[in-house]
Amino acid sequence: MTKEAIFSVQNPQMLLPFLLESMPNKGRNKVKSMLTRGQVMVDGRIVTRHDHALRPNQTVKILATVGTPGEDMHGIRILFEDEHLIVVDKPPGLLSIATDQERDRTAYHIITNHVRESAKGGRIFIVHRLDRETSGVMMFAKSESVQQSLQETWHDSVLERAYVVVVEGTLSKAEGTIETWLKESSTRTMFVSRPGDGVKAVTNYKVLSTSGEYSLLEVHLETGRKNQIRVHMQSIGHPVIGDRRYGSKKNPIGRLGLHARLLSFRHPVTQELLTFETAIPSSFRKLFAGESQSRH
Template identity: 75%
Template sequence: MAKEVTLNVTEAQDLLPFLLEQFPNKGRNKVKTMLTRGQVMVEGRIVTRHDHRLEPRQQVKILGTVRGMGEVLHGIRILFEDEHLIVIDKPPGLLSMATDEEHDRTAYRILMNHVRAASKTARVFIVHRLDRETSGVMMFAKSEAVQQALQNSWRESVLSRAYIVVVEGKVAKPEGKIETWLKESSTKTMFVSRPGDGVKAVTHYRVQRSTAEYSLLEVHLETGRKNQIRVHMQSIGHPVVGDKRYGATKNPIGRLGLHAQLLSFRHPVTEEVLTFETAIPPSFRKLFTTPAK
């Protein structure tokens, strides 16, 4: 399958039976392979579970393979590439790099295969990470020297990082600054600690839209700590939607309400200022769109 195919859901059912109905000539094993290889997106999110529940009016996209590579891009869109860097728009549901449970279906592995299609000795290197369920702009280096240059001068090189965040409840203050100290528990969960204990974290936010149930925020990071936005939103009583780990009780978009919208930085080699900005995910916008009467 070389092209992307879009399918509309008309009745509630599990994903695998739906796909088998849509592709009666493919066979059960081939359809399962489409799922395990990350070729199936539901409402913009990579889904691999056979029993994922579909609802009417949802859209399912089947992503094609890249000609000559034999590797699925898993919904990754390359925003920029030169001999030193690759900047991508990562979809939700895709890991940045391998874990004990997942080795192959990661942004790192996909991009490694991408660069090795041109040269067998080519490599990519992680510069920073996004959580599995966070979508948006992410950068990789093509050499260890460039990776180290970026990581060693991250605060100076990165000029702006902006996230779009959907949180529970109506945030009263139109804008604010959250400044705390964070620590990691034995269960790998971050939490707000007492001043001077852990690492300092600073987050700035501005409300873009809100309803009685949800708020859409533009968030800028002054520091880049693990799960910083998620912990800080929980600390002000407005957890990120879909973030059960950090206090959320609602999941209206079927994913974490966190999107890395903008990254602006100084190129470590050319010193050119590069800025990449992606659109607000449609599922975020739908929560703040008044239905037509």
Template identity: 60%
Template sequence: MNLDKQRVFTVEKEGLLLPFLLEKHPQKGRNKVKAMLTRGQVMVGNSVITKHNHALVPGDNITILNVGSLENKAIGIGVAILYEDEHIIVIDKPPGLLSVATDDEKERTAFRIVNEHVQSQHPKERIFIVHRLDRETSGLMMFAKSEPIKHQLQDNWKDVVLERAYIALVEGAVENDKGTIKTWLKESNTKTMYVSRPGEGVPAITHYEVLRKNSEFSLLAVHLDTGRKNQIRAHLQSIGHSVVGDRRYGSRKNPIGRLGLHANKLSFRHPVTGETLRFETAIPAKFKSVFAVQ
């Protein structure tokens, strides 16, 4: 990839974010600097900021992030590589593809497709699974290219990952524009997660914000504080708004022909360089189609 080196600036006086960026990037022009904000390339401290008039105070650290989605290389069955170096690979996984094979299912997986890609260039190399997406969930996944990098990422996941967000299309009009779901989750004998009594199972925290809604559906931006199995699906069912197409968790409608869940944002510190990388994919067109004017 041909990306500019990550840049970090320290604020010396009070002001607003857009004028500060314009001052630091006089060669880019106003529209290009605004685009950096829109794409989520600007962090103030540890938070991605998109508002032009965000207030800055002395001592704030401003980081300009690389955008991994500048590369988009298709390698098979809808899998696209967004970023690759000698240590990690980030992909965009299509719905309907397993992340990795299980004891019961040996079919083609995202893991196998990416592993074949790596071995086609370096036959002695292999990849290692870092985290998973459900089969019907699409979006961003990261793999490691060595076992030490895998363990480094997994053992320090909470510190390494700065942002992990999803887009969810759910049934019904969600009343509150923003909300937090905080419960305990437990797995049933049928491997379905459900909200349990406090102290039983594992704690789980999900934040959501309504992006769009009508009388039948709501489009949500979802952020996780914890990464439990089927957490989003179980939590949204628990507030009466099952993810579209998710029959296991109470859905009765599926106008888009797939599960309405997409992992669209992933920001993390590179396990070797310490550089902050951020990736964002578009909201699937099918998700937005249910809000089209009839």
């Protein structure tokens, strides 16, 4: 296992040359692999671009490698791990936690096994969930006290949650806010209710690209209700692709068009600001090949 290392930036420089100079014992391919795996943080943010521009006085941290050689993580990529937390990039098609029908092939079960590889009796605790078909950044606590701290201070501790979403059609507004009240039906499907009835839900969106048939959105949540993005997109007539439950009739990529791209929060123990950002899935981008696309 590679140990953590911290370097201070003295002069303006691109990230890859800086890393090669700072770790002369590591080969170029090894350093590139560290970037690809998300092991490099600049001022608390995971950075994967080789040409990321560094400024004087910034701090570059190399995170320890995680995972056991040969360990089957079922497509889960670990972004960060310390004694208090573990942050992962969950693939689509994997449940967050067990159901009556599926107990073993869940993110919770797989990561529990991983934690127990390094600490006998190790446990993880659910902090928040992603739908089965939603991919992206997800966080677990390693103790009940850290879990409770995060859940009790969620609105203050979590500074940003951003998703990328592919929806049907072209939106009339380039950006906007959807604010409704949501309720759950007897079949566990969420729906828009009348004002004051249910729970309030607020979703902000911005169109990144459109092909006419589909639109790629960046979405920020002010509230975290069950299926919030999915039901809100349906409510404005632009359901998430692949989402039959909420009105979609098209599934061009064979999965739900929803990805939790970014999570930024203050560490509940160290108070360090941590930001984890993943790439837009390639299957999303292919739908807009040739289209002008914003970079965020």
